[in-house]
Amino acid sequence: MVHHxxxxxxxxxxxxxxxxxxxxxxxxxxxxVALDCDLSVSxxxxxxxxxxxxxxxxxxxxxxxxxxxxxxxxxxxxxxxQNSLQEMLSGYPNGIICATKPPNPLFIFGDSFFDPGxxxxxxxxxxxxxxxxxxxxxxxxxxxxxxxxGRLISDFIAQHAKQPLIPPYLDPTRNFDDDDDDDxxxxxxxxxxxxxxxxxxxxxxxxxGLVIDLKTQxxxxxxEVAEISRKKGSAEAARISSTAVYLFxxxxxxxxxxxxxxxxxxxxxxxxxxxxxxxxxxxxxVRAIYRRGGRRFMFLNLGELGCxxxxxxxxxxxxxxGCLEEASDLAKLHNKALNKLLSKMEQKLHGxxxxxxxxxxxxxxxITHPYKYGFGEGKKACCGIGRFNGIFSCGxxxxxxxxxxxxxxxxxxxxxxxxxxxxxxxQMADQMWSIPLTEPNSLRRLFTCY
Numbered sequence: 001m002v003h004h005x006x007x008x009x010x011x012x013x014x015x016x017x018x019x020x021x022x023x024x025x026x027x028x029x030x031x032x033v034a035l036d037c038d039l040s041v042s043x044x045x046x047x048x049x050x051x052x053x054x055x056x057x058x059x060x061x062x063x064x065x066x067x068x069x070x071x072x073x074x075x076x077x078x079x080x081x082q083n084s085l086q087e088m089l090s091g092y093p094n095g096i097i098c099a100t101k102p103p104n105p106l107f108i109f110g111d112s113f114f115d116p117g118x119x120x121x122x123x124x125x126x127x128x129x130x131x132x133x134x135x136x137x138x139x140x141x142x143x144x145x146x147x148x149x150g151r152l153i154s155d156f157i158a159q160h161a162k163q164p165l166i167p168p169y170l171d172p173t174r175n176f177d178d179d180d181d182d183d184x185x186x187x188x189x190x191x192x193x194x195x196x197x198x199x200x201x202x203x204x205x206x207x208x209g210l211v212i213d214l215k216t217q218x219x220x221x222x223x224e225v226a227e228i229s230r231k232k233g234s235a236e237a238a239r240i241s242s243t244a245v246y247l248f249x250x251x252x253x254x255x256x257x258x259x260x261x262x263x264x265x266x267x268x269x270x271x272x273x274x275x276x277x278x279x280x281x282x283x284x285x286v287r288a289i290y291r292r293g294g295r296r297f298m299f300l301n302l303g304e305l306g307c308x309x310x311x312x313x314x315x316x317x318x319x320x321x322g323c324l325e326e327a328s329d330l331a332k333l334h335n336k337a338l339n340k341l342l343s344k345m346e347q348k349l350h351g352x353x354x355x356x357x358x359x360x361x362x363x364x365x366x367i368t369h370p371y372k373y374g375f376g377e378g379k380k381a382c383c384g385i386g387r388f389n390g391i392f393s394c395g396x397x398x399x400x401x402x403x404x405x406x407x408x409x410x411x412x413x414x415x416x417x418x419x420x421x422x423x424x425x426x427q428m429a430d431q432m433w434s435i436p437l438t439e440p441n442s443l444r445r446l447f448t449c450y
Contacts, residue, residue, distance in 0.1 A: 103162045104296070104447050105192035105240055106154075107224075109217050109285070110249035112198035112419060113300065114154040117145025119198050121170035124210045126397040128199040133395060134383060138409055138422050147198055149382070149409040150422030153300070154194065154247055156429030161245070161447050166194045169220050190228070190240060195220050201254035202281040205265075214250055218285045225292060241293035245446050248286075249300045251338075254278045255330045256305055256418075259314060271330060279337045283345075290349055296446040297354040301338055302331040303363035309381045309390035310417030317387065335360055355432070355443040362428050363420075366413045373427060374410075381414040382406040382421060392417040 108114050112130075120131045130136075135143040139150030145168070146152055158166050167174040174193070197212035204213045212220075229237035255278075258265045266274060286297065305311060306324030315324050342354050370378030383394035385403050393400035394416040406412060415421045435442040 103191075105190055105244040106158055106161070106163060106166050106194075106247060107192050107221060107244050107289075107294075108154050108166055108194040108196055108247045109214065109221075110196040110247070110300075111200045111253055112147040112196075113249040113252070114152060114194065114196035114247065115145065115147065115198040115200075116152070116155070116165065116168050116194050116196070118168040118170045118194070118196060118212060120145040121168070121172070122197070122212065124199075126395075127392065127399075128197075128207065128210050129397075130198065130395075132397050134405055135395060145198075147419040148415050148422055148425065151425065152422075153249075153425045153429045153432075154196070156426050157247065157298075157432070157443070158191075160429065160433040160444075163191050166192050169193045169195045169224065192244060193224055196249070199253055200250065201252075201257065202250050202278045202285075203254050206253050206257050211253075214281060214285055218288055221289065222292075238293050242295055244294065245296045245298060246286075246289055246294050247298045248282070250282060251278055251302050251334050252305065252418075255302070255327060255334065256311060259311060259324070259327060266326075266330075271333060275330065275333045275337050278334060279341055282338075283341055286345070287349075290345075290352060295351045295353060297342075297352070298443060298446060299338065299342065299354065299356050300359040301335040301356060303359050304328045304367070305331045307364070307367055307379075308418050309379065309384065309388035309414055310392055311390075312379070313387050313390035331360065353446060355441055355446055357428070357432050357443070359428070362431065363413075363424075366424060366427075370413055373413075374423070375413050376411040378413045380412070381416050382409045382412040383416045389414075390417050 117131065119129050126132070129145065130147045131143045131145045133143055135149070136146060137149050140146075146155075151165075155165055158164065195212070195217035197217065199207040199211035200213050200217070201207070201211075202214045204215055206213065225237050225241060228240055257263065269277070286294075289297075304323060306315075306326065306328035311324045311327050312322070315322055339356065342356055345352050346354060366373050366375060367378040370376065379388055381389035381394075383389065383403060383405050385391045385393050385400065389404055391400050391403075392398060393403040394405075396403055409415060409421045410423045412421050413424050432443045435444065437444050437448065439445075
């Protein structure tokens with residue numbers, strides 16, 4: 001719609017918020033709105049009322065800024081508009097405006113790095129459970145099933161995304177959608193669900209019979225979406241699937257289980273072939289989610305597995321007690337293959353967006369330079385026994401009953417033989433969230449853009 005000396009633009013600003021901006025000869029640089037719409041304007045004056053209100057409201061939603069009121073004059077000077085727009089674009093040097101409202105649901109898949117307590121509800125051993133003291137002592141002050149003294153990376157990501165803690169799928173007390181049947185508010189009420197299971201791998205034979213493997217987690221996801229569809233309708237189910245962010249932490253157990261169980265798996269398959277099987281199974285699950293509308297994915301790559309206390313102790317002390325190189329080499333192969341897979345998916349699958357966190361580098365830096373990150377100890381676990389407290393005995397409920405427990409977990413990178421402290425997890429989640437929106441692959445963009 002075009003008038004003499006006046007142009008009307010219909011622009012998508014901040015997700016689903018739409019505004020009609022009436023422009024009268026405004027001088028502004030070319031800006032990019034919502035990543036897929038370019039707006040070029042020129043000259044000196046214009047008139048606007050509710051449109052600036054809409055843009056300011058959207059800005060407030062992004063930054064929690066309630067500075068502006070809700071009533072505006074019908075005419076706003078070009079100077080005021082320019083100042084307002086410049087403020088809204090501050091921190092976005094490329095002029096990107098993007099956000100979604102309401103918060104994106106989370107679907108979480110993986111292993112003990114993300115498991116909030118699903119293994120509490122399955123028939124498994126205490127080796128794959130953490131529902132006993134001193135787990136949870138720092139934040140929850142009680143065990144929840146999380147393999148840490150407090151919250152996990154996935155918990156902190158939910159917090160950054162303005163979501164509550166995402167409940168375990170198997171928790172019989174979880175509410176599906178806060179008992180609110182208002183379809184218009186489905187995304188306000190449905191926060192998502194966590195399918196992760198400690199000990200799980202991409203391969204079904206990894207700790208088979210004791211964990212919820214990745215393929216089974218996918219089956220649970222399909223059931224969850226079917227339940228959403230049944231309760232809210234297929235359109236709402238599709239909307240939730242497409243706006244949700246899918247978090248993955250998987251692979252660690254596929255590579256460490258052969259060392260812990262003295263399995264012949266790594267002797268049966270050449271290392272590259274074994275890695276291909278793990279990556280292939282992960283690819284199958286991600287593609288299945290994509291076919292059901294999933295578009296936003298976040299992945300952790302693997303840390304230097306041979307450097308966790310539980311594998312360090314497998315290296316004979318006479319050899320220096322360093323990292324178990326074979327395990328670390330497998331992790332490096334996995335990380336290269338994962339990076340290649342995700343790049344290929346982004347090229348081949350329309351709308352597929354991902355964030356890959358370099359857990360390998362992040363953990364390695366904290367192991368090698370703990371003081372730089374506010375820790376006193378980077379190699380030894382807070383809870384356990386033996387060299388590096390690497391024997392997996394934390395809590396005294398496992399085959400080895402004796403264990404040491406540090407006074408201050410925040411001094412340690414590792415909580416137990418294989419898992420990190422809440423402090424380490426929080427640092428990593430904060431680092432992920434701090435990557436600017438202007439970076440092409442930032443975690444926040446999964447929650448605010450596309």
